[in-house]
Amino acid sequence: MNQKxxxxxxxxxxxxxxxxxxxxxxxxxxxxxxxxxxxFAMCFPDVYEIxxxxxxxxxxxxxxxxxxxxxxxxxxxxxxxxxxxxREKKLSLFTWESQDPVREMDFLGITLQxxxxxxxxxxxxxxxxxxxxxxxxxxxxxxxIGGGPCSYNPEPIADFFDLFYxxxxxxxxxxxxxxxxxxxxxxxxxxEFLYKAAKIPGMYVPRFYEPIYNEDxxxxxxxxxxxxxxxxxxxxxxxxxxxxxxxEKPIVPYMKVTQDxxxxxxxxxxxxxxxxxxxxxxxxxxxxxxxxxxxxRAETLLKNTGHEEISLSxxxxxxxxxxxxxxxxxxxxxxxxxxxxxxPSLRIDQFSVDVMEKVQDIKKSSLTFAPxxxxxxxxxxxxxxxxxxxIINGAVLAFKGGWTKVKLYFMLGLPFEEExxxxxxxxxxxxxxxxFYEAIPKEKRINGKVSITASTSFFIPKPFTPFQWAKMxxxxxxxxxxxxxxxxxxxxxxxxxxxYIWHEADxxxxxxxMARGDxxxxxxxxxxxxxxxxxxxxxxxxxxxVWLECFKECGIDPFFYTTRERKDDELFxxxxxxxxxxxxxxxxxxxxxxxxxxxxxxxxxxxGCGTAKFDCGLCINR
Amino acid sequence: xxxxxxxxxxxxxxxVGHLDFMRYFQKAFRRTDIDVAYSKxxxxxxxxxxxxxLGVGVESDGEYFDVEVSDSxxxxxxxxxxxxxxxxxxxxxxxxxxxxxxxxxxASVAAAxxxxxxxxxxxLTEKLIKQFVDSSEVNYVKKTKTGERTINIKDYxxxxxxxSMRCMYICVDASSGGNLKPATLCDALLKLDNKNxxxxxxxxxxxxxxxxxxxxxxxxxxxx
Numbered sequence: 144m145n146q147k148x149x150x151x152x153x154x155x156x157x158x159x160x161x162x163x164x165x166x167x168x169x170x171x172x173x174x175x176x177x178x179x180x181x182x183f184a185m186c187f188p189d190v191y192e193i194x195x196x197x198x199x200x201x202x203x204x205x206x207x208x209x210x211x212x213x214x215x216x217x218x219x220x221x222x223x224x225x226x227x228x229x230r231e232k233k234l235s236l237f238t239w240e241s242q243d244p245v246r247e248m249d250f251l252g253i254t255l256q257x258x259x260x261x262x263x264x265x266x267x268x269x270x271x272x273x274x275x276x277x278x279x280x281x282x283x284x285x286x287x288i289g290g291g292p293c294s295y296n297p298e299p300i301a302d303f304f305d306l307f308y309x310x311x312x313x314x315x316x317x318x319x320x321x322x323x324x325x326x327x328x329x330x331x332x333x334x335e336f337l338y339k340a341a342k343i344p345g346m347y348v349p350r351f352y353e354p355i356y357n358e359d360x361x362x363x364x365x366x367x368x369x370x371x372x373x374x375x376x377x378x379x380x381x382x383x384x385x386x387x388x389x390x391e392k393p394i395v396p397y398m399k400v401t402q403d404x405x406x407x408x409x410x411x412x413x414x415x416x417x418x419x420x421x422x423x424x425x426x427x428x429x430x431x432x433x434x435x436x437x438x439x440r441a442e443t444l445l446k447n448t449g450h451e452e453i454s455l456s457x458x459x460x461x462x463x464x465x466x467x468x469x470x471x472x473x474x475x476x477x478x479x480x481x482x483x484x485x486x487p488s489l490r491i492d493q494f495s496v497d498v499m500e501k502v503q504d505i506k507k508s509s510l511t512f513a514p515x516x517x518x519x520x521x522x523x524x525x526x527x528x529x530x531x532x533x534i535i536n537g538a539v540l541a542f543k544g545g546w547t548k549v550k551l552y553f554m555l556g557l558p559f560e561e562e563x564x565x566x567x568x569x570x571x572x573x574x575x576x577x578x579f580y581e582a583i584p585k586e587k588r589i590n591g592k593v594s595i596t597a598s599t600s601f602f603i604p605k606p607f608t609p610f611q612w613a614k615m616x617x618x619x620x621x622x623x624x625x626x627x628x629x630x631x632x633x634x635x636x637x638x639x640x641x642x643y644i645w646h647e648a649d650x651x652x653x654x655x656x657m658a659r660g661d662x663x664x665x666x667x668x669x670x671x672x673x674x675x676x677x678x679x680x681x682x683x684x685x686x687x688x689v690w691l692e693c694f695k696e697c698g699i700d701p702f703f704y705t706t707r708e709r710k711d712d713e714l715f716x717x718x719x720x721x722x723x724x725x726x727x728x729x730x731x732x733x734x735x736x737x738x739x740x741x742x743x744x745x746x747x748x749x750x751g752c753g754t755a756k757f758d759c760g761l762c763i764n765r
Numbered sequence: 766x767x768x769x770x771x772x773x774x775x776x777x778x779x780x781v782g783h784l785d786f787m788r789y790f791q792k793a794f795r796r797t798d799i800d801v802a803y804s805k806x807x808x809x810x811x812x813x814x815x816x817x818x819l820g821v822g823v824e825s826d827g828e829y830f831d832v833e834v835s836d837s838x839x840x841x842x843x844x845x846x847x848x849x850x851x852x853x854x855x856x857x858x859x860x861x862x863x864x865x866x867x868x869x870x871x872a873s874v875a876a877a878x879x880x881x882x883x884x885x886x887x888x889l890t891e892k893l894i895k896q897f898v899d900s901s902e903v904n905y906v907k908k909t910k911t912g913e914r915t916i917n918i919k920d921y922x923x924x925x926x927x928x929s930m931r932c933m934y935i936c937v938d939a940s941s942g943g944n945l946k947p948a949t950l951c952d953a954l955l956k957l958d959n960k961n962x963x964x965x966x967x968x969x970x971x972x973x974x975x976x977x978x979x980x981x982x983x984x985x986x987x988x989x
Binding site: 148152166167169399481504 | 777780781782788791793794795796806809853854966
């Protein structure tokens, strides 16, 4: 037994949940570091329980470790208690496998899953003793790479990264690693390596591009500083999901993490074009894994992990072509193995209600609907192909199946929102309650009365969506609208069975700034970090006042990014990236939204979004 | 049938808390082909009962749990099958079929023995241990949820032996009614010498866990 820990015993015994930091989990990969050429640290910049739940890292971890010359290890953010001790005792951040300093690695890959992790990136770099500003690094430091959804607008954090990998990680890493080995062998400079890397498809090296602003700080030009690097960087994607990496032995944590289960990714992309949804656009086109692959992998994964639950992962599982066959297979197989099945993102219809009756305890579980908007007009604006009739029918099916708890998710502050749309949220909740009383006679209400939870979040416009042109509401608008929603709910006939909850508005504002931000924000983020901001995604640690102070000191108006009206032809900071869906298509959709016209989904009809150029998935197999 | 498993826990896994360690074993069983019995209902769970929770940071040579398995299982293969699934630092030492009328592991625990090793500035002397052994009473103020309570530590200590300046062996009450934490004994012992336990960090290894046999003698949980 040769188990090294970076943190001394007295530190581990003085912090919360020391098992976060000990690594050595089942299926973690160990290699002889003298026999490999490249050490890659893969980081999720949040606490272990969150980061360990992420499927993307498990996929890339498996891919890198299949490369004989590479050892991929993991890194997570030290929680605030350990953060403090590490600074006091000058302990450096380490990788979870070897427990060696992160700074000794060749690469540090950081996944960018949400904007509110940006100060945590600086925490990771700082605790690793890596210069925060990319251009100040030397070969003593790893190459810092960003990837994941937020890399579709990398500009606010451009100064901190050596490069961004745009798109799905399975396709180009081998090429990048080979280039790195070659560069190091030939004693090339870091800049020379990055210059060559910038020519690999999907790679964005911020230092070789320069934003030029107009006087009003809108973008005038996004200038290339080298002639032979691409002006537009096209996202990378896997064209055949059956013929790629997918871990057979994912890491099994000791701690109970957020996703303590086998996660089976059934497809990528979404046929629906909800106009607020970034994932729906950037992961197009839809590519499915074959049913045979999934059946085989479900068994292997359960066997190799010992997990007691399995879950399907996709943006809209009901749209998977073989969903019924797959779910029926899992029910049969899992019941034998005493494994639970979790089925999120299934549309509520006869099939899903039948299935859930088999796999859930009806008395305890609730059914979830995401109408996103209360009125039909607003659902048309956001292109949510769901009518009130669909929702009521689904709810009635569920009530007849014995469910009494319904959860509904809505957004406030959507573009073109009017008072009736807000009132519509309350009315829809009321109509669902009424449908319960109508469908279920008194003597059959064995599981008690109906209970409806309506939850609203605040809409934040995201890049690469039709709503990228939209004005975002202010914090005051949001709070006002939440108050109105509450008032309307309270005035419904069935208000007693409706519970209303809403999310905080402060954090939404900052997320809105970062989502559509530009490179000028790097200095604000740096200042906020230096003033003690970390874990902004955790409301108990979010310091709104400090952020406002930083914007002021940097002379940057946060409302420039949120509430400003954007012209149709404005050049956006992320326009140099190409996610496949064209700006022309997004603009058409933005115009259709204003007219409340819906657009067909990809299965019904090709609407010419632009991703057909990738020549794969649903675009070729209709 | 019910099977009693004995295992040891060392290395980095000492930081894994009791509940998570139970989950660790459940997952390990699922990775084998051992046919474990489950409770009924929508979220069936393995019928498994651990003898005595082990504190975070404590290592052990003698941990036990009972698990119910199908009658057709060959228990002789359990040690090998489970060890194939163990993390470095955990070793399954023994698997025995429980006699029909045996009490379950948790209910039968009466005592546990530990080795306490201090890291520095050895606070232990033979004289101190002798003073403790020879005293009829060693009172200790125990903080509880509702207030304070004075106990005579000696009522809970079955054995205490000086091993070296930094190391001692103890055997203390671990029953559900009278469980004595090893750290509490260390604190009481050092207080006799006017020393503050905070100044003397130590490491604990549980040596074994005991029940009482028909003659009321302490015997390890795997002895029938």
